Amino acid sequence: VDPVERADIQRYTSLLVPPEMIGEHVGASPAHSTHRATSQEMRMAMAFFGHMGIEWNLLKEPQEDIDKLAEWVAEFKKHREWFAVDTVVHSDAADPAVRLDGVVMPNKAAAIYRFTQLTTSQTYPAAPVRLPGLDPDKVYEVSPLDVSLDLAKQDIANGQSPLGWWKAEGVKMTGRALATYGIRPPALHPAQAVLFKAVLAPVESAE
Numbered sequence: 165v166d167p168v169e170r171a172d173i174q175r176y177t178s179l180l181v182p183p184e185m186i187g188e189h190v191g192a193s194p195a196h197s198t199h200r201a202t203s204q205e206m207r208m209a210m211a212f213f214g215h216m217g218i219e220w221n222l223l224k225e226p227q228e229d230i231d232k233l234a235e236w237v238a239e240f241k242k243h244r245e246w247f248a249v250d251t252v253v254h255s256d257a258a259d260p261a262v263r264l265d266g267v268v269m270p271n272k273a274a275a276i277y278r279f280t281q282l283t284t285s286q287t288y289p290a291a292p293v294r295l296p297g298l299d300p301d302k303v304y305e306v307s308p309l310d311v312s313l314d315l316a317k318q319d320i321a322n323g324q325s326p327l328g329w330w331k332a333e334g335v336k337m338t339g340r341a342l343a344t345y346g347i348r349p350p351a352l353h354p355a356q357a358v359l360f361k362a363v364l365a366p367v368e369s370a371e
Contacts, residue, residue: 165191165219166198167210168355171263171280174210178252183267188214190233192221202355204229205318208236208311209278209357213247213267216240239311243276250275253297255346261285262349268297272339274363276309281322281352289324292346295362298339304362306347307334312358315350320358324351336365 170188177186188211194201211217216237222230250267253275257264261284266277275297281290298304308330315321315330327350329335337347342362350358 165189165207166195166200167202167207167357168200168282169198170210171282174214175254175263175265178254178265182248183214183252184248186214187217188212189217189219191219203318203320204232205312205320206355206357208233209280209359212236212240212278212359213252213265213276236311239309251297255294255296257291257293259285259287259291261354262290262293264293264295266295266297272297272299272302274361276359276361278357278359279349279352280357281354283354288322289351290349292348294344294346295342298342298362300338300340300343302339303336303365304339304342305334305336305365306342306362307332307360309359309361312360315358320352320356322351322353
């Protein structure tokens with residue numbers, strides 16, 4: 165259940181096995197298998213696309229951590245039904261320190277992506293990441309999931325000035341722009357991850 169180890173375990177296993185058949189659990193910190201300590205946000209984000217099991221003795225945890233887990237479970241339940249039919253996507257990046265994974269609805273109306281900063285990058289801030297799987301001719305609203313919105317509160321950001329699009333209303337971009345140029349992710353500390361979504365923008369009236 166070490167989320168750093170599982171970043172690539174899950175990434176490559178999901179090339180053949182659907183996420184709902186991969187045991188993706190939120191575990192304790194430090195992990196019993198590696199003794200590596202990780203943030204609760206990293207552990208929850210890494211389990212988000214599967215069945216998000218909980219392999220963690222909550223009787224030993226403070227109420228604050230339990231409340232935070234409840235927020236993530238509630239967010240997961242909002243998307244659980246379409247996770248089961250989504251297409252899993254991965255984006256290759258020139259930076260070996262980062263990972264970009266996602267799940268896209270069959271009709272390409274929405275997608276959720278996970279940006280993971282596994283280790284320290286050689287460049288700062290991180291380069292734009294490409295978002296695969298979207299309709300190139302449609303406009304999407306890209307914005308952080310509620311559980312990843314407040315980076316300062318989670319204390320996982322790495323000192324970058326706030327991103328212009330990392331806010332509830334996000335930014336509008338075409339699927340083609342997101343796939344070919346990409347979008348700049350937040351600068352994170354190593355072993356941290358955030359979730360964000362791309363949803364078809366409402367068609368504006370000609371009036």
